[in-house]
Amino acid sequence: MFNLKQLKSLHLQKNRLLYGMFLAEGIKTVSDIMSLGYMPEVLLYTEDNNIPNIIKKHGECVPQSAIDRISTLKTPPPVLAVFKKFYDEYQYSQEKSGIQSNDKHDVTELINSISGDYILFLDDISDPGNLGTIIRTADWFGFKNIICSNNTVEMYNPKVVQATMGAIANVNIYYVDARNFLHYCNKSGLPVLGTFMEGNDLSTFKQTPPAVIIIGNEANGISKDLYQYLTDKISIPSYDHNGKHISESLNAAISCGIICREFRVMRFA
Numbered sequence: 138m139f140n141l142k143q144l145k146s147l148h149l150q151k152n153r154l155l156y157g158m159f160l161a162e163g164i165k166t167v168s169d170i171m172s173l174g175y176m177p178e179v180l181l182y183t184e185d186n187n188i189p190n191i192i193k194k195h196g197e198c199v200p201q202s203a204i205d206r207i208s209t210l211k212t213p214p215p216v217l218a219v220f221k222k223f224y225d226e227y228q229y230s231q232e233k234s235g236i237q238s239n240d241k242h243d244v245t246e247l248i249n250s251i252s253g254d255y256i257l258f259l260d261d262i263s264d265p266g267n268l269g270t271i272i273r274t275a276d277w278f279g280f281k282n283i284i285c286s287n288n289t290v291e292m293y294n295p296k297v298v299q300a301t302m303g304a305i306a307n308v309n310i311y312y313v314d315a316r317n318f319l320h321y322c323n324k325s326g327l328p329v330l331g332t333f334m335e336g337n338d339l340s341t342f343k344q345t346p347p348a349v350i351i352i353g354n355e356a357n358g359i360s361k362d363l364y365q366y367l368t369d370k371i372s373i374p375s376y377d378h379n380g381k382h383i384s385e386s387l388n389a390a391i392s393c394g395i396i397c398r399e400f401r402v403m404r405f406a
Contacts, residue, residue, distance in 0.1 A: 139179050143156070144207045148160070150294070157221055159220060159298060160209060160298065162208060162209065162213070162214050162218075163214040165302055166299065166303045167180070167216050168191055168216075168303070169302065170220060173303075173306045175220055175223070177196075178221060179217075179218060179219040180192065180219075181198075181199045181203065181216070181218070182197070182198055183199060183200065187215075196216075204217045209299075210295075223306065244313060245325075247318075251281075252325070252327060253347055254282070254347060255347065256280075256282050256283075256349045256350070257350055257397075258285075258315075258329075258352070259283060259286065260315060260363060261353075261357075261360065262354065262355065263290055263355060265290050265294045265295075266297075266390075268289065268290050268294075268300070269297040269305075271283070271390050271393045272297070272304050272308050272310065274394045275304075276301075276304035276308050281308060283308055283310045283311070284311050284318060285311065286314075287313065289312065315360070315363060316362065319366035322349050323368075328344055328348040328349065329351065329369075330350045330370070330371050331353070331363070331364070331369070331370050331371070332359070332372070332392060333370045334386065336370030337371050337372065338371075339373050339374065339399050342369075342371050343403060345403075350396060351363065352392065352393050354389075373392060373395050373396070
């Protein structure tokens with residue numbers, strides 16, 4: 138059983154790697170992860186009329202002050218859990234970064250195993266809230282596989298987990314070397330689409346699955362060293378009735394939501 142010090146230490150990535158565990162907070166996040174068959178190693182809840190039976194059955198009722206001492210949130214919720222990481226056969230712990238990666242052999246197997254649909258590739262997404270929202274959005278639109286560059290924020294960051302609202306347990310998330318992965322996508326004949334300010338209009342662009350769709354970094358877009366792997370550029374058209382844009386671009390998570398919607402409509406049209 139984890140003691141208080143160990144539970145609180147999971148705020149840090151190095152300790153999440155050390156223990157192979159992560160924190161999840163909130164009634165919805167925890168109960169949704171549990172509903173998918175993942176049982177927590179630690180489950181704490183307080184007296185609250187809204188606590189689901191599944192949490193009461195497997196958890197321990199504690200004073201709110203106990204959760205307050207562990208929580209990563211400014212306003213701690215009445216439920217907190219510790220889960221084992223969702224390891225996948227293609228993933229292994231990478232000691233330096235504390236996230237997941239793949240070697241060349243595994244990348245080919247990975248591509249073969251997930252290439253039946255559209256695949257989201259996240260190029261150095263740095264904001265935890267954006268990554269969490271992208272995961273939640275992908276789950277909503279049925280995108281079951283997200284590939285992340287090794288410089289993308291860690292999926293088990295508490296802010297990421299919180300923003301997914303439980304969807305983190307229902308989407309396959311892999312961390313890879315970006316150039317290595319996209320090189321093998323090219324060799325496998327998978328179309329690789331990049332999102333840009335200027336490109337093919339997404340509302341008229343057609344691409345049946347399978348295909349890889351790259352979402353670039355919030356500030357810098359897609360890394361220039363990945364341009365060589367692109368087979369097409371796509372763009373979300375803007376609409377301006379006044380002749381001048383105040384916003385220079387869309388938030389990465391918002392862009393991803395629009396793209397997911399358009400490609401889902403495209404697939405079933």
